[in-house]
Amino acid sequence: MSQPNVIETRQIRKAYSMGDNVIWALKGVDVSIKAGEFVAVMGTSGSGKSTFMNMIGCLDTPSDGKILLNGEDVSHLDAAALAHIRNRYIGFVFQQFNLLPRTSALDNVALPLLYSEVPEREWQPRAKASLEQVGLGERLHNQPSQLSGGQQQRVAIARALVNNPLLILADEPTGALDTRTSFEIMALFQQLNDAGKTIVLVTHEPEIAAVAKRKLMFRDGELVEDYLNGHH
Amino acid sequence: MGITKLFRAAMIALRVNLMRSALTMLGIIIGVAAVIIMVAIGAGAQQQVDAQIEGLGGNIFILSGSSRRMGGVTTGAGSVQSLQQEHADYLQTQLPDIEAAAPMLSNSAQVIYGNLNWSTTVEGMDNHYLTARNWVIANGRELSPQESNAGGKVAIIGATISKELFGESDPLGQTIRVNNFNVNVIGTLKSKGQDSRGRDQDDVILMPIKTVRTRLAGVSNSNPTRVQSIYLKIYDGADMQALETDIADLMRTRMKVAPTAEDPFMLRNLSEMVATRAETTRIFNSLLAAVASVSLVVGGIGIMNIMLVSVTERTREIGLRMAVGATPSHILLQFLVEAVVLCGLGGAIGMLLALVVVVVLDQFVGTPAVMQPTIALISIGFSALIGVFFGYYPALKASKLQPIDALRYE
Numbered sequence: 001m002s003q004p005n006v007i008e009t010r011q012i013r014k015a016y017s018m019g020d021n022v023i024w025a026l027k028g029v030d031v032s033i034k035a036g037e038f039v040a041v042m043g044t045s046g047s048g049k050s051t052f053m054n055m056i057g058c059l060d061t062p063s064d065g066k067i068l069l070n071g072e073d074v075s076h077l078d079a080a081a082l083a084h085i086r087n088r089y090i091g092f093v094f095q096q097f098n099l100l101p102r103t104s105a106l107d108n109v110a111l112p113l114l115y116s117e118v119p120e121r122e123w124q125p126r127a128k129a130s131l132e133q134v135g136l137g138e139r140l141h142n143q144p145s146q147l148s149g150g151q152q153q154r155v156a157i158a159r160a161l162v163n164n165p166l167l168i169l170a171d172e173p174t175g176a177l178d179t180r181t182s183f184e185i186m187a188l189f190q191q192l193n194d195a196g197k198t199i200v201l202v203t204h205e206p207e208i209a210a211v212a213k214r215k216l217m218f219r220d221g222e223l224v225e226d227y228l229n230g231h232h
Numbered sequence: 233m234g235i236t237k238l239f240r241a242a243m244i245a246l247r248v249n250l251m252r253s254a255l256t257m258l259g260i261i262i263g264v265a266a267v268i269i270m271v272a273i274g275a276g277a278q279q280q281v282d283a284q285i286e287g288l289g290g291n292i293f294i295l296s297g298s299s300r301r302m303g304g305v306t307t308g309a310g311s312v313q314s315l316q317q318e319h320a321d322y323l324q325t326q327l328p329d330i331e332a333a334a335p336m337l338s339n340s341a342q343v344i345y346g347n348l349n350w351s352t353t354v355e356g357m358d359n360h361y362l363t364a365r366n367w368v369i370a371n372g373r374e375l376s377p378q379e380s381n382a383g384g385k386v387a388i389i390g391a392t393i394s395k396e397l398f399g400e401s402d403p404l405g406q407t408i409r410v411n412n413f414n415v416n417v418i419g420t421l422k423s424k425g426q427d428s429r430g431r432d433q434d435d436v437i438l439m440p441i442k443t444v445r446t447r448l449a450g451v452s453n454s455n456p457t458r459v460q461s462i463y464l465k466i467y468d469g470a471d472m473q474a475l476e477t478d479i480a481d482l483m484r485t486r487m488k489v490a491p492t493a494e495d496p497f498m499l500r501n502l503s504e505m506v507a508t509r510a511e512t513t514r515i516f517n518s519l520l521a522a523v524a525s526v527s528l529v530v531g532g533i534g535i536m537n538i539m540l541v542s543v544t545e546r547t548r549e550i551g552l553r554m555a556v557g558a559t560p561s562h563i564l565l566q567f568l569v570e571a572v573v574l575c576g577l578g579g580a581i582g583m584l585l586a587l588v589v590v591v592v593l594d595q596f597v598g599t600p601a602v603m604q605p606t607i608a609l610i611s612i613g614f615s616a617l618i619g620v621f622f623g624y625y626p627a628l629k630a631s632k633l634q635p636i637d638a639l640r641y642e
Binding site: 057080088100102111115116120163 | 237241244248548549551552553555556557558559560561562634636639
């Protein structure tokens, strides 16, 4: 127990007000994720899985309860402090890739470094190393429009890796890809996990979730299932 | 994040939307160019007026014969030749504020040199006239006392005459024919250029007043010492308004005018006329600059408009930047710097455009225009300020976005 959990949530709740109604998107969730885990977060739309993902990604703060990131309480930080946390500890992968248009793969990958303490002379080498890690060493100067969907998602994954984060959060990363490309991307995640990366993946597709080692199932704002694959 | 990184990021973002950036800048380019060009034209006009004031050589009164009424028709000033040679000397001795009192009698004449001829005005004068009109001898000499008193056949010629009759050769010592008699050129005048009405002041020949009176204007027995006008140069610091009254009173007494009669002369304050013109020019300049400034402000509003569109269009980009670690102040600065770079760059291009237009106007069109470095710098600084002012609201709007909302924005 020398190393703290990468993520630990303690009874987190999140309320959204819709007019006069208050809707509880999360109704007290306790989850701990250790370093090196590969977790799939599942649930239907409105189950609270996206809200949970926003919380552990430090994109939003809970109404109630506590979130510890690497042992540090991040539940009540302001926008600027959360931005620093995301920059240092978290790498994001989105369904729509969210790459900057008309910008080279290299510059896209280097984007998080712009907001970091990393000295500028290291940006290019680090971005290049990241792209090589996802198998795009030959495509450094291509713009997103010159890349296939799978390649674009690899650039996005390289971007998530470039700040050497504690946790990679992928929100429906295969949602915009065909089946074959989806499994290539999942293979890449698996490979990264084998190399020691902690990965949390939000998906509603069971075949995709099957690649992960652990599954969290959300329903109506509550965690209803938490089990290890193969130990079902 | 350092300021150089910020500028580089802004340049990249602007290059990505090159067409839109260029069109947005156009507003600022036109605004800045308009301000600088208008001020340059104003400065050119101002400089012309200043040169006219300089040409006057200080405070000047012109005393001339009054107009004459004949059956309801009023002829021009000076058509009654009531002024006499001695009036100049009299005023000079009576009023110590007068630096020079110079009588003048002019007549048109045809001048001939070799096979060239030129129609011009001959002004009969004495050496005081050079002082009073601020004429400077470029080459040669003034009139000698003997030439002045005896009406010597000598001439000091203006730059235009020198150019038209002698071209590049030296006119000094040459003999020119004026109407029907020969005169010796003893001096040339330094060029004064155009006067306030656009008349060429260098198209003139100066001769002793006596020579003009006897040989060109024709002596009438009833009025043997008449002069057309008397130029009175006043020392700096004298009270011009008090002097105007004094001169008029002295002249009325001297000419024995009945108390109820009108002045038989006209007294004009030339400096005042030019001063009025200078004031008009100044007001005109302010107006030009004000109108041009409006276009600069309109350009600024264009910037705000485009920045607002840009923020909306790039909402997902803002969300992404926030997700990977941009703080609200990073986003604020990014959009602010983009606006300032747009405006600053637009200002610089506008200044270059203005420089070209000013040079073309001044050199090729003939509209005097003077580029003022301070105004150019102020315009660029001001346009950058417009960038901050009109860029702030869109930038603030961008920085207030929530990352999750921005990422989800379609």
